[in-house]
Amino acid sequence: MRLAAIDIGSNGARLLIKNFRTAQDGSQQISRVMYMRVPLRLGSDVFTLGKISKERAVMMKHMLKAFYQLMKLNSVDDYRACATSAMRDAENGKKVLDKLRKATDIDIEIINGREEARLLCNNIVENIGSASGNYAYIDVGGGSTEISLLHDGQLSHSHSYNIGTLRMLGGMVSKETVENMKADLRRFAQDMPDVRMIGSGGNINKLFKLTHSGKDPREVTIAEIKDVYAKLKQLSVDERIEQYGLKADRADVIIPASEIFMIVADALGCDSIQVPNISLADSIIDGLYRTKYE
Numbered sequence: 001m002r003l004a005a006i007d008i009g010s011n012g013a014r015l016l017i018k019n020f021r022t023a024q025d026g027s028q029q030i031s032r033v034m035y036m037r038v039p040l041r042l043g044s045d046v047f048t049l050g051k052i053s054k055e056r057a058v059m060m061k062h063m064l065k066a067f068y069q070l071m072k073l074n075s076v077d078d079y080r081a082c083a084t085s086a087m088r089d090a091e092n093g094k095k096v097l098d099k100l101r102k103a104t105d106i107d108i109e110i111i112n113g114r115e116e117a118r119l120l121c122n123n124i125v126e127n128i129g130s131a132s133g134n135y136a137y138i139d140v141g142g143g144s145t146e147i148s149l150l151h152d153g154q155l156s157h158s159h160s161y162n163i164g165t166l167r168m169l170g171g172m173v174s175k176e177t178v179e180n181m182k183a184d185l186r187r188f189a190q191d192m193p194d195v196r197m198i199g200s201g202g203n204i205n206k207l208f209k210l211t212h213s214g215k216d217p218r219e220v221t222i223a224e225i226k227d228v229y230a231k232l233k234q235l236s237v238d239e240r241i242e243q244y245g246l247k248a249d250r251a252d253v254i255i256p257a258s259e260i261f262m263i264v265a266d267a268l269g270c271d272s273i274q275v276p277n278i279s280l281a282d283s284i285i286d287g288l289y290r291t292k293y294e
């Protein structure tokens with residue numbers, strides 16, 4: 001069986017296709033068939049204009065038509081398509097998605113922050129063995145930061161803060177919003193001692209690669225993040241692309257993403273971040289399998 005996930009975020013959109021096969025011994029074998037990321041940058045519209053522009057809507061239409069054909073080409077049996085922060089905030093978000101549904105035959109649902117956190121946390125518990133102890137799961141996106149607290153494998157609290165990389169680049173995040181998040185995290189740290197931090201998203205994965213060259217265990221220290229952050233901040237976007245091989249749509253947002261991870265770690269009292277390389281697209285597709293086909 002082949003399943004697909006479409007994740008439309010504030011910075012990029014992704015298509016992920018996986019193959020699910022039951023082996024003779026009854027074990028489940030999962031393999032990645034293909035992955036594609038498009039630097040859509042919906043947040044550039046939404047966090048300044050408050051809506052999706054006509055130009056960006058046309059880009060989405062072409063992208064989704066391509067995704068539809070790729071799913072047909074790879075014999076996908078079922079899919080789930082989700083949109084997050086930018087679409088939640090866009091005043092014309094639902095109207096745009098209705099038009100896209102008619103034009104592309106792809107049905108996209110706007111999920112709230114708690115549903116996003118639930119999907120991610122389910123995969124975290126299953127994949128990294130966090131069934132015991134206290135964990136803070138941090139997903140930094142272009143429009144928002146999702147923070148979820150897990151105790152012995154159970155989601156105890158989650159909150160979505162409008163603190164994202166594109167919002168910060170656009171000067172759309174107030175000091176009060178950041179202080180409120182820090183105050184919440186300090187309370188969490190008091191209630192959940194010895195909390196360990198788990199990070200997800202393209203930026204933390206890139207920070208891990210820049211500091212570790214793919215070595216195990218998949219964990220990056222805050223000191224390492226501070227070091228590479230200081231080096232990157234001194235460079236222009238073009239210099240970051242040239243010297244560190246960053247993509248254009250990563251070279252600017254990696255600075256505010258680093259700042260968010262450092263703020264969260266300081267408030268929680270953590271000195272390292274686990275980086276299991278689990279994305280929302282993985283969580284969407286694995287959740288679809290669990291709920292409908294397992």
